[in-house]
Amino acid sequence: MSPKGLDYETLNENVKKVQYAVRGELYLRASELQKEGKKIIFTNVGNPHALGQKPLTFPRQVVALCQAPFLLDDPNVGLIFPADAIARAKHYLTLTTGGLGAYSDSRGLPGVRKEVAEFIERRDGYPSDPELIFLTDGASKGVMQILNTIIRGERDGILVPVPQYPLYSATISLFGGSLVPYYLEETANWGLDVNNLRQSVAQARSRGITVRAMVIINPGNPTGQCLSEANLKEILRFCYHENLVLLGDEVYQQNIYQDERPFLSARKVMLDMGPPISRELQLVSFHTVSKGYWGECGQRGGYFEMTNIPPQTVDEIYKVASISLSPNVPGQIFLGLMVNPPKPGDISYLKFVTESKGILESLRRRAQIMTDGFNSCRNVVCNFTEGAMYSFPQIRLPPKAMEAARRAGKVPDVFYCLKLLEATGISTVPGSGFGQKEGVFHLRTTILPAEEDMPAIMASFKKFNDEFMEQYEDHRGYSRM
């Protein structure tokens, strides 16, 4: 056999360090079982359409027309497409040079970026510059681009919440940086304590790490908490004093399930605070078409908006974006439609609003059903899902279960989740994939299964859990594995 150019020994070490549990061990096992014929309920990833949520009608009509512009010339097109969808498709096509099949500006179509800027202005009450908005193939690509710009080497640290969405830990590993964790307080509904932040930064600096940026996920993933205005102000002040770039992952901003803390963008609060913070704090904000009530994950549409980033740095970020030429154009149009949806009076408005409200109200109900369902289970404690798409219950594993896990060579929450999968077909992600305090275990599930399936799913979970706890709390025991 000839010498191999690439084998495990000669692989980039950073790649080896990357972990992404969302599509890791549990998911792979679930896929295996599915192939063997077992019914699996995939709650491992925030993928609404995969669990039966229907796409909104209007954007699909518009994009279909943009895909096949020759339809616009057909006299019969009005039979199956409403006039406003036809008009909007024509409008988007004029924003392109050559339709959906041409590379756009590497930052995205100027016309769509303008729509995004206008959306941000309506939402926050402050103008936004389209030149500082870059569209990307999903928000993840944008996060990767920004982290790649910041991280110089392993001495550069990025503050990341624990628990976090493992895109951050994976990307930091990939680019050879250091993750500086700050722990969210489970007993305070996953609240953020600035003292934890200060402590984390001090510890990192004492180890020679230069802390460069802070990630906030608001609403949180996997934790769902919505930051209060006071909390946001504390965070902004903290980043300002420590000269950290604030990375605001706001992809779940449409998914809010309580009324006490509506969504406030980091940018709005920052600008409300006035100078010097408003003029100097460096901020990058991320959004997507994958979440909210749109759930168009497969389109890969997203953007990031930069505030107070020096022009030359913006140019360098542009340069790197230009190497990949452009984000996919259909995804850009989805984004434009999301920030600029049908308005009252439009033909499609009523249907659009009905569909959207239906989804959001159902998500709100499901958030409650799941939280209550988990809380009714033995040794399970679950904070309410204030926002986003997940439930992150804490599973208090008895010592015998931990012992069994150790014998099986598995981390305790992985052990539990595998058993759950095999017994019920429910495919979750163990809390260790997101980070958690030492000795505390969780799992993440989504709130996305269809509302009518929820009671059965929660019952199935409860049955498994309570039997599991019965088995491993058994003092006479000889645990059956």
Add this chain to the structure above:
Amino acid sequence: MRRFVVGRTKSLVNRYQRSRVLSSTPLLLDSPSSMAAPPSSSHPSPPVTLETINPKVLKCEYAVRGVIVTLAERLQHELQANPGSHPFDEILYCNIGNPQSLCQQPITFFREVLALCDHPAILDRSETQGLFSADAIERAWQILDQIPGRATGAYSHSQGIKGLRDTIAAGIEARDDFPADPNDIFLTDGASPAVHMMMQLLIRSEQDGILCPIPQYPLYSASIALHGGTLVPYYLDEATGWGLEISELKEQLEAAKSKGITVRALVVINPGNPTGQVLSEDNQREIVEFCKKEGLVLLADEVYQENVYVPDKKFHSFKKISRSMGYGGDDISLVSFQSVSKGYYGECGKRGGYMEVTGFSADIREQIYKVASVNLCSNISGQILASLVMNPPKVGDESYESYAAEKDGILSSLAKRAKTLEEAFNHLEGVTCNKAEGAMYLFPRIHLPQKAIKAAEATNTAPDAFYAHRLLHATGIVVVPGSGFGQVLGTWHFRCTILPQEDKIPAIVSRLMDFHKGFMDEFRD
């Protein structure tokens, strides 16, 4: 690989001078002097400025959308604001392989299927049959049945939808007469992200080198720089139609080794970009042997596989060549890249593509999968398009004839334009241009007079950039200076696409000839 820092600096100065609405702050200094309260520790972090960003980002360059394009966009705005302000009516972007931006039409059948997959709700309506061809409707159903829940808005498997990979594998098999495994296929948002992924895996440090052709498509140089590796150049021979000599490969490999570089892979672009040559089978066999012997991963960029314009050459995939030599996965590690952006379909904006990965161990395959999974999946519409490109309408299908007419129309027109422009370039004084056997570009060599070179130096511009800027200002034609692709020291080129529509070509040619004559009159020695 030399860098022309000069042009870059100029662009930075230009951009900095452009006003930006909200960034009214001056360039932030490293020490935060304007803080209202003391920091929580004695070591405040530096903000993100040019001085503190990842140096690899600073190092990488990508001329295809570089300085000259920014300049062209500015001129375009000036023209719009003030018609007649320049000696031309429009900017002609010949810098980038972006066919549909220059009025190339998409393939109707592909767009029909994509539209139906975007909005499957209409498949049940009877009116749909009046608007779409029957086989497009049928294909859309077939594809949707391969997607769980028919949910085109859901994240798919991280390698791409299985059924679509099956289709692509079958298409590869039909093309090559050798089997392809759907599990070897990774669908990506265009071929470029797949290239980045491989560079990420291969490059551990700047001690790791990747052999790249010079001239090359600067995705490679940029990606290698971004991942902190070293580009090991091998020079294509302009005198022999951009021939690839194994002796050159060997020499460069040895030279790199002697400098302590571990060469990991060989990039071959076939058909070539910017050079357009189509490799002969013998050449390809030599390359396969070379990689096998030296233990190099062969990175085969085959995105122009459908763009071959000369009757005496044919595209053969490296997979086919290796297998026909009796070499399997145990013998050679090969990654083959394909895209929906080129060919006769030219669907750049869709970002569709894939890499076929063969000859790697299971644990490497796991790692590739892992990296792909962090981004979850590529866009579904692009995945569907990739499967259509690899399995287009066949003889007997309802749409076959119109499909074939569209395809042949585009390809024969491309061949014609390649020839016309090549001849035009060869007629210019001091310009020689190799034939474009394939791909979408011409890469003429300009023998610049000393006077011109001196004038360029006086403005701190590379001579080929100087020529390209003058060309832009005089004619509105945007080309990319050869330094963006790499060239033998002391030679000058530019890359021009063959993509403007046929009816624009005569005007382009005459403006080009007038400009060039004027330029030579001014600078002739």
